[in-house]
Amino acid sequence: MRSVHVRAxxxxxxxxxxxxxxxxxxxxxxxxxxxxDAPGETPSSVVLVTHESFALPDKLLRRFESDTGLTLxxxxxxxxxxVTNKLVLTKDDPTGDVAYGVDNTFASRxxxxxxxxxxxxxxxxxxxxxxxxxxxxxxVPVDTGSVCVNVDTGWFDxxxxxxxxxxxxxxxxxxxxxxxxxxxxxSSPGMAFLLSTIAEYGDAWPDYWSALMANGAKLTSGWSxxxxxxxxxGGGDGDRPLVVSYDSSPAxxxxxxxxxxxxxxxxxxxxxQVEYAGVLEGAANPEGARQLIDFLLSPEVQAAxxxxxxxxxxxxxxxxxxxxxxxxxxxxxxxxxxxxxxTDNREDWLTTWSDVTSR
Amino acid sequence: MVRRHLTLAxxxxxxxxxLGVFFVVPVAGMVSRGFVVDGSLDVGGVLEVLAxxxxxxxxxxxxxxxAAGTAASLLLGLPAAYALHRLDLPLRRSVRALLLVPFVLxxxxxxxxxxxxxxxxxxxGFLGLDGTPAAIxxxxxxxxxxxxxxxxxxxxxxxxxxxxxxxxxxGATPLQVLLTVTLPALRPALVSAATVVFLFCATAFGxxxxxxxxxxxxxxxxxxxxxxxxxxxxxxxxxxxxxxVVIVVLLVLAQRLRATADPTVQxxxxxxxxxxxxxxxxxxxxxxxxxxxxxxxxxxxxxxxxAGDAWSLANYRALDTTGENQALLVPVTEALLNSLRTAVDAxxxxxxxxxxxxxxxxxxxxxxxxxxxxxxxxxxxMLPLGVxxxxxxxxxxxxxxxxxxxxxxxxxxxxxxxxxxxxxxxVRTLVPVLAGIDDRQRQAAASLGASPLRAMLTVDLPAVRxxxxxxxxxxxxxxxxxxxxxxxxARDDRPTLPVVIFRLVGHPGxxxxxxxxxxxxxxxxxxxxVVLAVERLRVPSVGAS
Numbered sequence: 003m004r005s006v007h008v009r010a011x012x013x014x015x016x017x018x019x020x021x022x023x024x025x026x027x028x029x030x031x032x033x034x035x036x037x038x039d040a041p042g043e044t045p046s047s048v049v050l051v052t053h054e055s056f057a058l059p060d061k062l063l064r065r066f067e068s069d070t071g072l073t074l075x076x077x078x079x080x081x082x083x084x085v086t087n088k089l090v091l092t093k094d095d096p097t098g099d100v101a102y103g104v105d106n107t108f109a110s111r112x113x114x115x116x117x118x119x120x121x122x123x124x125x126x127x128x129x130x131x132x133x134x135x136x137x138x139x140x141x142v143p144v145d146t147g148s149v150c151v152n153v154d155t156g157w158f159d160x161x162x163x164x165x166x167x168x169x170x171x172x173x174x175x176x177x178x179x180x181x182x183x184x185x186x187x188x189s190s191p192g193m194a195f196l197l198s199t200i201a202e203y204g205d206a207w208p209d210y211w212s213a214l215m216a217n218g219a220k221l222t223s224g225w226s227x228x229x230x231x232x233x234x235x236g237g238g239d240g241d242r243p244l245v246v247s248y249d250s251s252p253a254x255x256x257x258x259x260x261x262x263x264x265x266x267x268x269x270x271x272x273x274x275q276v277e278y279a280g281v282l283e284g285a286a287n288p289e290g291a292r293q294l295i296d297f298l299l300s301p302e303v304q305a306a307x308x309x310x311x312x313x314x315x316x317x318x319x320x321x322x323x324x325x326x327x328x329x330x331x332x333x334x335x336x337x338x339x340x341x342x343x344x345t346d347n348r349e350d351w352l353t354t355w356s357d358v359t360s361r
Numbered sequence: 362m363v364r365r366h367l368t369l370a371x372x373x374x375x376x377x378x379x380l381g382v383f384f385v386v387p388v389a390g391m392v393s394r395g396f397v398v399d400g401s402l403d404v405g406g407v408l409e410v411l412a413x414x415x416x417x418x419x420x421x422x423x424x425x426x427x428a429a430g431t432a433a434s435l436l437l438g439l440p441a442a443y444a445l446h447r448l449d450l451p452l453r454r455s456v457r458a459l460l461l462v463p464f465v466l467x468x469x470x471x472x473x474x475x476x477x478x479x480x481x482x483x484x485x486g487f488l489g490l491d492g493t494p495a496a497i498x499x500x501x502x503x504x505x506x507x508x509x510x511x512x513x514x515x516x517x518x519x520x521x522x523x524x525x526x527x528x529x530x531x532g533a534t535p536l537q538v539l540l541t542v543t544l545p546a547l548r549p550a551l552v553s554a555a556t557v558v559f560l561f562c563a564t565a566f567g568x569x570x571x572x573x574x575x576x577x578x579x580x581x582x583x584x585x586x587x588x589x590x591x592x593x594x595x596x597x598x599x600x601x602x603x604x605x606v607v608i609v610v611l612l613v614l615a616q617r618l619r620a621t622a623d624p625t626v627q628x629x630x631x632x633x634x635x636x637x638x639x640x641x642x643x644x645x646x647x648x649x650x651x652x653x654x655x656x657x658x659x660x661x662x663x664x665x666x667x668a669g670d671a672w673s674l675a676n677y678r679a680l681d682t683t684g685e686n687q688a689l690l691v692p693v694t695e696a697l698l699n700s701l702r703t704a705v706d707a708x709x710x711x712x713x714x715x716x717x718x719x720x721x722x723x724x725x726x727x728x729x730x731x732x733x734x735x736x737x738x739x740x741x742x743m744l745p746l747g748v749x750x751x752x753x754x755x756x757x758x759x760x761x762x763x764x765x766x767x768x769x770x771x772x773x774x775x776x777x778x779x780x781x782x783x784x785x786x787x788v789r790t791l792v793p794v795l796a797g798i799d800d801r802q803r804q805a806a807a808s809l810g811a812s813p814l815r816a817m818l819t820v821d822l823p824a825v826r827x828x829x830x831x832x833x834x835x836x837x838x839x840x841x842x843x844x845x846x847x848x849x850x851a852r853d854d855r856p857t858l859p860v861v862i863f864r865l866v867g868h869p870g871x872x873x874x875x876x877x878x879x880x881x882x883x884x885x886x887x888x889x890x891v892v893l894a895v896e897r898l899r900v901p902s903v904g905a906s
């Protein structure tokens with residue numbers, strides 16, 4: 003009796019284990035082949051590791067594939083921070099050949115960890131201005147964009163109130179309860195804004211934040227929450243006319259006649275972000291990786307960056323889309339904090355910031 | 362004796378293997394990186410982290426917010442479980458399906474909908490709840506009340522009403538009947554539901570960040586920040602260990618509370634009865650829950666139907682595109698198909714493994730040691746619910762890349778991860794029912810010449826069919842809504858709907874935001890329809906009493 007029992011059960015176990023391990027699933031295993039190139043052969047694919055904001059027109063990606071004969075495999079997840087940390091954690095066995103999206107706030111962590119190999123890419127004119135002091139050979143600038151306080155100009159016009167201009171102005175009681183920003187600990191534009199204040203006030207930045215919070219600043223977890231829920235021009239029913247966003251945001255808030263934008267970036271409050279690409283140390287296809295970086299720097303991709311990823315090209319002589327040329331104004335002189343300083347102090351800064359803002 | 366143990370081991374082997382490869386190895390791999398600093402073991406550093414005052418604050422907030430969320434979910438969920446499973450209400454199946462919807466909605470979208478209601482400028486702004494712990498608890502309740510309704514409702518449905526009726530005939534008030542007859546009989550299911558809800562609340566992530574205005578941290582949000590932003594693996598490992606300890610303590614407590622002297626219950630399938638006047642309170646509470654669930658959903662629906670300042674279907678029409686300025690790599694409609702395909706796989710995986718586990722842990726033990734082993738197994742499979750998705754996600758990346766375990770890029774990884782998350786729900790739904798079957802029924806069947814398989818078909822299957830369907834609906838819904846692990850593992854050319862929604866919300870452009878809302882409504886509707894269809898599959902019982 004019992005032995006029948008055991009056999010019947012064992013059979014069931016075997017059946018289920020089999021079911022789990024074979025591919026009788028709906029997601030299937032149809033393109034297993036392209037993920038594994040046999041050693042010794044010329045790799046037929048190149049794997050790009052990037053953040054989830056990565057987007058380029060399909061046509062361009064197809065052209066890259068037909069020009070090089072390589073299959074492009076894009077793996078994107080998380081933000082710049084997640085990508086960097088993923089690269090650091092998997093550096094002994096990288097998940098791809100190229101990484102794109104490590105920015106100047108995370109660059110030195112990735113460089114220190116030895117994630118990137120010498121890229122061997124020649125920088126086109128204009129791009130060199132955005133190169134890092136240390137590690138130019140390994141990290142290639144691809145795009146730039148600034149994080150600035152944005153203002154709903156109509157809101158201030160209606161009330162005959164001059165909008166603020168500088169970080170100092172945000173402490174003015176006239177602007178009490180009008181400002182919203184994504185938090186530095188959970189959002190990369192939030193972090194950029196914190197860096198603006200650190201660049202401006204040095205060691206006294208916690209005092210600035212205390213005063214800012216005392217003046218009714220609101221914190222949200224992410225950019226979308228601040229912009230869509232709390233900002234007056236975000237399409238929702240928000241009631242705060244000052245928000246931390248990008249220098250390109252005004253190009254997306256055109257008035258009905260398309261002749262003007264309802265918002266403006268405050269150019270004295272900006273922090274400049276630069277995003278880099280690099281060949282990963284231990285890449286299976288370093289040659290393909292180099293070709294992909296050249297492709298990212300090509301005039302076609304550089305021209306597509308604004309509409310696809312809301313960032314500015316770094317290469318000279320690339321035309322901007324018309325709305326951008328008119329309404330997305332880049333700051334001449336943005337705040338900067340050295341990459342190495344950020345890596346050394348990020349944890350202290352964020353801990354202090356969390357303490358100051360949750361009081 | 363030896364055979365018995367072999368059977369136990371044989372049955373447990375498959376599920377344990379799955380859990381080992383896809384859970385234990387990755388989590389251990391990630392945590393060990395925090396313990397080993399520069400090649401040498403550094404336990405002191407981890408202990409130091411645990412002594413920080415901030416960690417104590419975080420632990421305390423996690424415990425109390427999860428406890429409050431669990432209590433509120435039980436308070437609102439129990440009357441609804443009763444009303445929707447025992448009373449003959451019109452549309453009760455549809456309402457049950459509707460109430461499961463919050464469970465699958467992406468927190469990023471619900472968070473925004475909640476904030477539109479509770480925020481300074483919202484219709485409920487006068488309550489001043491935005492950014493308070495109360496808002497967090499409300500959010501947790503919104504997501505988890507459906508777990509209580511489903512898990513407890515399934516048990517309540519098959520509960521014999523006669524003991525209660527007898528007590529009432531002997532003069533017990535309805536409250537006395539509830540406290541002395543009904544709730545004790547439901548205790549295993551109640552404790553099961555509460556445990557699962559507590560784990561969900563304690564590991565909630567988006568709700569805490571969005572609704573708490575960054576002022577409150579839980580262990581889960583802290584692990585996320587430490588891992589993805591600061592790469593402070595030592596502190597993250599310390600918190601992961603803390604999280605595990607909290608969960609193990611909880612599971613041991615739950616095991617104690619759940620254990621009854623005699624888990625056997627008389628299974629009947631009483632017909633739902635017409636509501637009476639005395640049900641007014643229960644119906645009012647159910648109505649309150651419905652209103653509470655509907656308010657954010659309606660905000661969402663209204664938002665999805667706006668384009669500019671006018672009502673329009675533009676956001677829905679755009680769903681077969683990749684959004685404004687190519688925000689997406691594949692159209693939303695394709696993501697929906699991916700989601701459905703993945704959910705089918707995740708569901709059968711969770712059901713087959715879950716059924717095996719349930720059989721193992723519910724068979725009568727002959728010795729105390731055997732009972733402890735079975736109880737231990739039961740608890741082990743609850744662990745995936747209580748461990749940070751970030752730890753698991755990064756863990757899978759750093760461990761699954763060599764030899765036979767080179768699964769990092771396998772398309773199967775997503776359904777497997779989702780099945781792991783759904784597994785505890787499946788087990789918790791099935792265990793109370795199978796445990797309630799009197800073993801003598803199987804023995805009787807065997808003595809009449811039935812093979813074990815036949816005994817299973819005639820004794821176990823009829824009792825377990827309904828809960829199994831409930832569990833299938835649950836697993837499907839979990840898979841459709843899962844975001845944490847999926848966002849780590851999903852491949853770009855095969856994103857699921859929640860992943861796509863998250864992407865749309867993060868991209869500037871009014872259409873993208875509108876599409877995110879429309880896609881959320883589609884996700885909600887799909888879930889409701891599928892859950893409803895699964896419940897319709899219920900065929901009249903064969904061979905039941």
